[in-house]
Amino acid sequence: MDLQFTPEQEAFRRDVRAWLAQNLERPWNEEVRDPEHDADSLVEVRRRWQKKLHAAGYLAMGWAPEWGGRGAGEVEEAILQEELARADAPQVPNFLGISLLGPALIHHGTEVQRKRFIPKMLACEEIWCQGFSEPGSGSDLASLRTRAEPDGDDFRITGQKVWTTFGPWSNWIFVLARTDMEDRYGGITFFLMPIDQAGVEVRELRQITGEAEFGEVFFDGALARREHIVGAIGEGWKVAMTLLGYERGGSALSYPAEYDGYLGALRKGAEEAGVADRADVREKIGRLVVENEVLRGNGLRTLANLSAGIAPGPESSFEKIGWSEFAQRLTDASQDILGPQAQLTARSHRARADVDWAYQYLWSRAGTIYSGSSEIQRNIIAKRVLRMPTR
Amino acid sequence: MQFELDEDRALLKNATRELLEKESALADSRAIMEEAPEGHAKDLHARLGELGYPGILLDEERGGMGPLAFVAVLHEMGRVAFPGPFLEVAVAARVLAGCEGPAAADWSARAAAGEALVVLATSEDPASADPAQPAATFESGRVRGTKTFVPTGAFADALLVSTTAGLVLVERPGAGWNAQPLTTIDHAQRFAEIAFDDPGELVAEGGRASALLADALRCGALGASATMLGLMERALELAIDYTMEREAFGAPLASFQALQHRAADMLLRTESSRSAVYRAGWALEAGAPDADTLISVAKAYAGPAARSVCGETIQFHGGVGFTWEYDPHIYLKRVKTLELFHGSTRYHTDIAYDSLT
Numbered sequence: 001m002d003l004q005f006t007p008e009q010e011a012f013r014r015d016v017r018a019w020l021a022q023n024l025e026r027p028w029n030e031e032v033r034d035p036e037h038d039a040d041s042l043v044e045v046r047r048r049w050q051k052k053l054h055a056a057g058y059l060a061m062g063w064a065p066e067w068g069g070r071g072a073g074e075v076e077e078a079i080l081q082e083e084l085a086r087a088d089a090p091q092v093p094n095f096l097g098i099s100l101l102g103p104a105l106i107h108h109g110t111e112v113q114r115k116r117f118i119p120k121m122l123a124c125e126e127i128w129c130q131g132f133s134e135p136g137s138g139s140d141l142a143s144l145r146t147r148a149e150p151d152g153d154d155f156r157i158t159g160q161k162v163w164t165t166f167g168p169w170s171n172w173i174f175v176l177a178r179t180d181m182e183d184r185y186g187g188i189t190f191f192l193m194p195i196d197q198a199g200v201e202v203r204e205l206r207q208i209t210g211e212a213e214f215g216e217v218f219f220d221g222a223l224a225r226r227e228h229i230v231g232a233i234g235e236g237w238k239v240a241m242t243l244l245g246y247e248r249g250g251s252a253l254s255y256p257a258e259y260d261g262y263l264g265a266l267r268k269g270a271e272e273a274g275v276a277d278r279a280d281v282r283e284k285i286g287r288l289v290v291e292n293e294v295l296r297g298n299g300l301r302t303l304a305n306l307s308a309g310i311a312p313g314p315e316s317s318f319e320k321i322g323w324s325e326f327a328q329r330l331t332d333a334s335q336d337i338l339g340p341q342a343q344l345t346a347r348s349h350r351a352r353a354d355v356d357w358a359y360q361y362l363w364s365r366a367g368t369i370y371s372g373s374s375e376i377q378r379n380i381i382a383k384r385v386l387r388m389p390t391r
Numbered sequence: 392m393q394f395e396l397d398e399d400r401a402l403l404k405n406a407t408r409e410l411l412e413k414e415s416a417l418a419d420s421r422a423i424m425e426e427a428p429e430g431h432a433k434d435l436h437a438r439l440g441e442l443g444y445p446g447i448l449l450d451e452e453r454g455g456m457g458p459l460a461f462v463a464v465l466h467e468m469g470r471v472a473f474p475g476p477f478l479e480v481a482v483a484a485r486v487l488a489g490c491e492g493p494a495a496a497d498w499s500a501r502a503a504a505g506e507a508l509v510v511l512a513t514s515e516d517p518a519s520a521d522p523a524q525p526a527a528t529f530e531s532g533r534v535r536g537t538k539t540f541v542p543t544g545a546f547a548d549a550l551l552v553s554t555t556a557g558l559v560l561v562e563r564p565g566a567g568w569n570a571q572p573l574t575t576i577d578h579a580q581r582f583a584e585i586a587f588d589d590p591g592e593l594v595a596e597g598g599r600a601s602a603l604l605a606d607a608l609r610c611g612a613l614g615a616s617a618t619m620l621g622l623m624e625r626a627l628e629l630a631i632d633y634t635m636e637r638e639a640f641g642a643p644l645a646s647f648q649a650l651q652h653r654a655a656d657m658l659l660r661t662e663s664s665r666s667a668v669y670r671a672g673w674a675l676e677a678g679a680p681d682a683d684t685l686i687s688v689a690k691a692y693a694g695p696a697a698r699s700v701c702g703e704t705i706q707f708h709g710g711v712g713f714t715w716e717y718d719p720h721i722y723l724k725r726v727k728t729l730e731l732f733h734g735s736t737r738y739h740t741d742i743a744y745d746s747l748t
Contacts (some may be wrong), residue, residue, distance in 0.1 A: 001398075001459060002393045075392065267747050283737065286691075286744030293688040293743070297666035304392035318659050322590040357467050381658055382651035385632055 003300050005075065012076055016058070016083045023052055026205045027088035027354060033346045036075040039211065043093060043169050050092035050124040057121055060098050062250075067106060067114065067121045074249045074306040075099075078299070083254035088261065093166060097118040097121045098129030099250075101174050104190070104243040108231040117172075117192065131175035131217055131242065132160040139376045140165075141176075142184050142237060142345035146175040146219065149193065150214065153226045155179070157191065157199075157219040167202045167215025170195055176236050183234070199223070208344050209362045249306050252299030255323035259292045262330060265354040284333050284345070291329070314384045324367030325374065331361040394669070396463060403456070404463040407444075411471045414438075417718055424474045424721075429546045431475025431579070433666055438506010438717035445477065448485035448501055448610055455485075460673035461610070462617040469621020476543040478614040479510040484602045485610060486511065487560070490551075490594035495560055498549050507548040510537035511607055512585065520731055522608060522737040526589065529556040534587040540732075544583020545570040552587065552657050557596030558603060561589050574677040577728040578721065609638035609686055610732035611674065616668045616689040619697035619729050623664065624723040626697075627657050630704040637709075650707065658704055660696035667692050691739035694730035701726045 031045050036118045053059045063069025081335060102121065116300040120126040120219050146159025157177050161235050165228045173193050179189030195202060199222035204212035231239040267285055270276040298319060302312060335342045343358050346353035382388045396404060415437055423432050439445060447464060449455035468477060480502050487499035487509065489547065501507040514520045515527065517539050527536025534552050549562045573582040595603050631654060634644035644650055671689040674682035701723040705712035711721045730736055
């Protein structure tokens with residue numbers, strides 16, 4: 001057993017820290033409070049940040065050099081993400097393209113597709129959004145009804161996608177649509193489609209945070225070209241599942257690092273509010289420190305297993321449940337400990353400057369729903385790990 | 392990086408499992424827990440002594456095997472709900488080895504060899520077993536005061552007693568201890584309250600005594616956490632096995648989603664405890680600066696986790712889970728006892744709070 005990073009990995013961490021000190025103009029928490037910013041200019045901040053990361057070789061580090069990566073290992077990727085979280089760096093606009101579509105193209109795409117799409121994705125010249133979920137198909141994704149009907153060599157897409165993160169700012173969308181309405185899994189095909197075309201309409205979808213980062217996408221006979229199918233016709237489910245299973249420990253340490261910052265701020269806030277000596281406050285925060293350290297322990301174990309060549313299995317479900325449910329407990333505690341000031345929106349007079357608690361409180365409700373809800377994760381654990389039977 | 396144990400420790404863990412499953416299967420050890428005055432099998436403790444187990448926490452040259460081996464062994468003992476004061480004796484053997492004088496060294500060696508039961512007697516408050524300033528005194532060569540919840544109590548051959556002067560080694564008087572048995576819910580322990588007015592030898596004082604008590608707590612908390620990991624791991628197996636066999640409404644209980652999601656949480660807590668407990672053991676072995684914090688994290692997490700898993704195991708069994716005959720209650724009782732000792736959940740949670748910067 002050995003949970004220590006190698007000297008090379010520690011050196012890599014120092015490089016990342018030094019680079020961040022030079023290149024991150026200000027933490028994301030400060031950007032969002034700047035009254036000069038609106039939703040569009042914040043996207044521009046993120047776009048510039050992605051370009052910087054890309055130029056420094058920190059984007060998609062795990063990919064082979066021919067696809068713009070540096071063939072880095074899982075541990076280096078996790079260290080990078082940990083440092084980015086610690087520094088409160090902006091999230092890159094193409095995070096879904098890079099985490100989901102990129103691996104799909106590398107594993108299942110054609111050479112032509114890779115050359116056409118990957119460089120522009122990394123350079124943030126094209127922003128991608130994901131067209132998987134539908135109003136009637138969330139957790140039960142394979143029930144999706146968006147149709148793809150042949151039109152000469154190509155296809156015409158009709159249907160509706162929802163929860164399309166970054167939809168309002170995207171140029172391209174990767175879409176799961178039915179080429180066969182009967183075959184539940186084998187009837188699904190994976191299409192890449194430009195958004196700016198007749199028959200595609202993106203509408204903003206306002207979230208409980210008040211933002212409209214999500215969108216709804218309506219397809220009404222929109223064109224999907226045959227050469228933009230990833231994998232074969234009818235292989236869309238397989239492609240989507242391999243990329244959903246592509247979690248390689250990148251976030252193993254980043255959530256605990258992010259939560260370290262919040263916990264430190266919560267303690268400071270409790271001290272300033274004069275409640276830090278109360279036994280119930282100490283116990284509540286102490287409990288959260290314990291749970292966050294356990295999350296980090298799970299992450300280190302995942303990384304250690306990956307380093308030892310042990311492929312991650314359903315334990316990524318543990319990680320998902322762990323960080324998403326923790327965030328709800330943490331932000332709920334922040335309300336109880338800091339009081340009404342934790343409900344102030346970021347630009348309010350008297351809002352605490354260190355963490356946007358009101359936003360985090362609301363945003364934490366999303367984590368247990370997206371990317372496989374907590375219920376789906378528990379189904380996976382019960383069925384694939386504990387082998388409990390289906391009724 | 393590597394999470395798995397290295398070959399030597401993995402072998403030790405497997406050998407320990409084989410030995411305990413053969414010699415201390417719960418079906419047999421339950422009778423000992425319930426009927427033997429000492430609550431554990433003396434011959435098996437002696438045999439473990441011959442194999443060097445109680446000396447596991449000593450320095451390597453005295454037969455110690457290091458914190459990770461200790462975690463692996465206690466993990467296995469948890470799985471079979473191993474009865475008796477093994478953990479407390481292993482900790483006492485280590486603490487005595489750090490004390491002054493030939494008597495302490497001798498009792499350490501005898502405890503490590505499984506020839507004597509020696510444990511620490513520190514607690515004076517029936518409302519809390521957490522570290523506190525002792526009221527017991529040592530003057531003119533005599534210990535005076537009352538210690539409560541002394542593990543293995545009246546059966547101890549010697550006790551290491553915390554006093555205002557330091558740690559005092561007290562051998563069992565010829566007439567036996569002035570002890571009142573404290574029968575608790577835990578079948579596996581024989582606690583006692585002991586009133587001292589006995590001759591003893593001061594074997595550690597001042598900073599040394601404080602450091603040894605801190606070390607005892609560190610090792611005790613790590614060992615208790617590892618034991619709770621084994622207890623919850625095995626309880627979860629019992630729960631899953633039962634739901635696979637038992638049918639209701641024409642289907643195995645395991646096919647009901649109401650139980651599946653709770654079983655998933657039980658596994659999540661067990662696996663998270665595994666990460667936390669082995670990480671803490673590794674940190675202590677590697678001399679990591681945050682080892683003490685990580686041990687507190689492990690204890691503060693594994694306690695509530697194990698209590699929850701073992702409670703659910705009773706619930707999963709339904710009515711038979713509430714019977715004396717079925718095993719789930721053994722697990723819950725051990726876990727709840729361990730949660731209160733070696734630093735309670737509240738105590739270690741408070742340490743975690745203080746680690747926050």
